[in-house]
Amino acid sequence: MDAESQAAARVLWNKLKxxxxxxxxxxAEALHSRFHRQAPTLETAPLLDAGSGCQAVIEHAQKITQxxxxxxxxxxxxxxxxxxxxxxxxxxxxxxxxHLIDYLTKADQETLDLQTQIEQSTEIIGHISQFLQNLPVKxxxxxxxxxELIDRINxxxxxxxxxxxxxxxxxxxxxxxxxxxxxxxxxxxxxxGFAVVADEVRRLAxxxxxxxxxxxxxxxxxxxxxxxxxxxxxxxxxxxDMQEATHxxxxxxxxxxxxxxxxxxxxxxxxxVKEYNMNMASAIVETLGNIQYQDVVRQRxxxxxxxxxxxxxxLQTALDDxxxxxxxxxxxDLAQVLTDYLEEDSRHGQGMGDDGDDDAPPKIELF
Amino acid sequence: xxxxxxxxxxxxxxxxxxxxxxxxxxxxxxxxxxxxxLAQLKGGxxxxxxxxxxxxxxxxxxxxxxxxxxxxxxxxxxxxxLTTESQQAKRQEGxxxxxxxxxxxxxxxxxxxxxxxxxxxxx
Numbered sequence: 001m002d003a004e005s006q007a008a009a010r011v012l013w014n015k016l017k018x019x020x021x022x023x024x025x026x027x028a029e030a031l032h033s034r035f036h037r038q039a040p041t042l043e044t045a046p047l048l049d050a051g052s053g054c055q056a057v058i059e060h061a062q063k064i065t066q067x068x069x070x071x072x073x074x075x076x077x078x079x080x081x082x083x084x085x086x087x088x089x090x091x092x093x094x095x096x097x098x099h100l101i102d103y104l105t106k107a108d109q110e111t112l113d114l115q116t117q118i119e120q121s122t123e124i125i126g127h128i129s130q131f132l133q134n135l136p137v138k139x140x141x142x143x144x145x146x147x148e149l150i151d152r153i154n155x156x157x158x159x160x161x162x163x164x165x166x167x168x169x170x171x172x173x174x175x176x177x178x179x180x181x182x183x184x185x186x187x188x189x190x191x192x193g194f195a196v197v198a199d200e201v202r203r204l205a206x207x208x209x210x211x212x213x214x215x216x217x218x219x220x221x222x223x224x225x226x227x228x229x230x231x232x233x234x235x236x237x238x239x240x241d242m243q244e245a246t247h248x249x250x251x252x253x254x255x256x257x258x259x260x261x262x263x264x265x266x267x268x269x270x271x272x273v274k275e276y277n278m279n280m281a282s283a284i285v286e287t288l289g290n291i292q293y294q295d296v297v298r299q300r301x302x303x304x305x306x307x308x309x310x311x312x313x314x315l316q317t318a319l320d321d322x323x324x325x326x327x328x329x330x331x332x333d334l335a336q337v338l339t340d341y342l343e344e345d346s347r348h349g350q351g352m353g354d355d356g357d358d359d360a361p362p363k364i365e366l367f
Numbered sequence: 368x369x370x371x372x373x374x375x376x377x378x379x380x381x382x383x384x385x386x387x388x389x390x391x392x393x394x395x396x397x398x399x400x401x402x403x404x405l406a407q408l409k410g411g412x413x414x415x416x417x418x419x420x421x422x423x424x425x426x427x428x429x430x431x432x433x434x435x436x437x438x439x440x441x442x443x444x445x446x447x448x449l450t451t452e453s454q455q456a457k458r459q460e461g462x463x464x465x466x467x468x469x470x471x472x473x474x475x476x477x478x479x480x481x482x483x484x485x486x487x488x489x490x
Contacts, residue, residue: 083379091386285390285476291383292473298377299422299451348451361453364482366468 054325058315065308065315072301072308083294086287094284100277104270111266121259128252135245146230153226156219163215170209177202299348307341369490370394371483372414374404374431375449376423380472384418384449387476388483393490401426405434413440416487418470421450421457429457429464436465445486449474 177198184195314333318325371393375381378399385395396412398404402425404417417435421428428448435441445467448458453471461469467486470479484490 080379084382087379087382087386094386094390281390282477285387285480288383288387289473289476289479291379295375295377295380296451296472347454347457361455361458361471363453363471363474364468364478365458365470366482366485367462367466 054322055319058319058325062312062315062319065312069305069308072305076298076301079294079297083291087291090284090287094281097277097280097284100273101281104273104277108270111270126252128248133245133249136242139242150227150230153223157223160216160219163212163219167209167212167216170205170212173205174202174209177205300345303341303344303348306344307337310337310340368392368394369415369487370396370413372404372407372412372417373397374399374401374417374419374423374428376400376420380420380449384479387479391480391483393483400424401428401431401434404431408435408438408441414444416483417441417444417446418449419446421448421452421461429461429466432461432464432466447482447486449479 180198181195181202184191184198187194311334314330314337317333318330324330371388373381373384373388373395374397375384376399381397381399385397388395396407396414398407400423401419404419405426408414419428419431426434428450432446432448435444435446446465447468447470448461448466449470449472451472458469468482470482474482
């Protein structure tokens with residue numbers, strides 16, 4: 001093998017090797033430019049002599065290529081398996097997110113129900129609060145009613161006065177009866193009957209005075225008892241009711257404030273969690289979209305594999321026909337393998353690297 | 368619920384795109400090659416949209432579109448090509464076969480959903 005042929009073979013080999021060791025998008029560009037620089041040499045120069053080392057070199061090249069084939073196929077399998085694993089894991093993540101959304105939706109509904117209940121309770125409590133706020137007025141009304149009662153008691157007290165009058169009349173009647181008895185005594189036997197009547201009148205007057213005294217005493221007792229009871233009850237009930245009303249109103253206000261705080265807290269919590277969940281759902285969609293790169297890489301590797309297979313087939317023709325090893329045809333066939341590969345590769349998008357290419361056709365086109 | 372028919376020989380493509388579309392509320396049916404896809408269409412599957420790869424064993428994507436357009440129920444069904452192929456000539460071939468649009472892999476999930484919503488109004 002002459003030096004030129006060895007150099008050409010090395011260049012070709014390096015080109016293919018570069019495809020496996022460099023990132024795909026960078027490798028494509030490098031290989032493309034190298035090809036255009038080296039292609040004339042490859043097409044015109046005989047690649048191998050029919051010398052003694054020729055066959056060994058070809059066999060060696062085939063073995064290396066086949067070894068690369070195996071590695072590339074393994075890469076395809078492993079990346080595919082990894083992609084499937086990622087999808088499965090992301091699906092699990094998505095299911096968790098979906099469960100969370102379901103839970104939040106349910107919780108949201110329950111919160112709405114709770115909110116309705118709270119609003120209803122607040123309304124009821126508002127009524128109670130209003131009632132309690134009006135309670136002092138009611139108590140005052142009751143107090144006035146009690147005062148009326150006292151007035152009536154006072155009216156009863158007039159009975160005492162009436163009894164006083166009866167008592168006075170009774171005393172005066174008694175005096176008149178005594179005088180009548182004296183006059184009856186002066187009248188002798190003619191005044192005897194009159195004296196009996198006078199005694200009877202005096203006795204009745206005494207009884208009337210005594211009864212009037214009992215009435216006055218009883219009325220006074222009733223008055224003092226009722227008055228004392230009403231005063232005590234009014235004082236005790238009014239202050240106690242006012243105290244309780246104040247406590248209840250304060251509690252109601254606190255309760256309303258707590259409800260509002262809780263409602264606001266829950267609302268904020270739901271908003272935040274929902275936002276995070278939506279971001280996560282969006283990230284899941286993007287992650288799943290990125291899995292497509294595995295297919296893009298797979299197809300690129302399969303094009304490399306196809307080129308390698310053709311490369312080995314061309315080399316095999318040199319092994320089968322030693323005369324071809326020294327023929328320019330071998331070099332041309334190998335160059336054609338590369339040309340075909342690059343043309344095929346150029347028909348496909350460059351995946352991760354083609355977003356910034358202004359001349360490239362749009363990635364999305366609707367007809 | 369609208370049904371989307373995914374046709375691709377890549378397991379990962381079918382799995383990942385199915386998840387994206389299902390998450391967006393679509394029902395998804397799949398086929399791993401053009402021949403199987405055509406059989407499903409002839410067998411009664413009535414998708415609202417078909418998304419197909421180009422390079423597959425058996426029928427290619429463009430061949431599948433040609434055959435699908437021959438079937439009366441699918442004369443106007445939107446069909447999107449989703450492929451690594453990006454050359455203009457191939458796009459024109461797809462358009463002539465009856466493709467509704469051309470998407471070059473990989474397409475971001477949100478971009479894919481935007482296109483789907485564009486060709487499926489009301490979704």
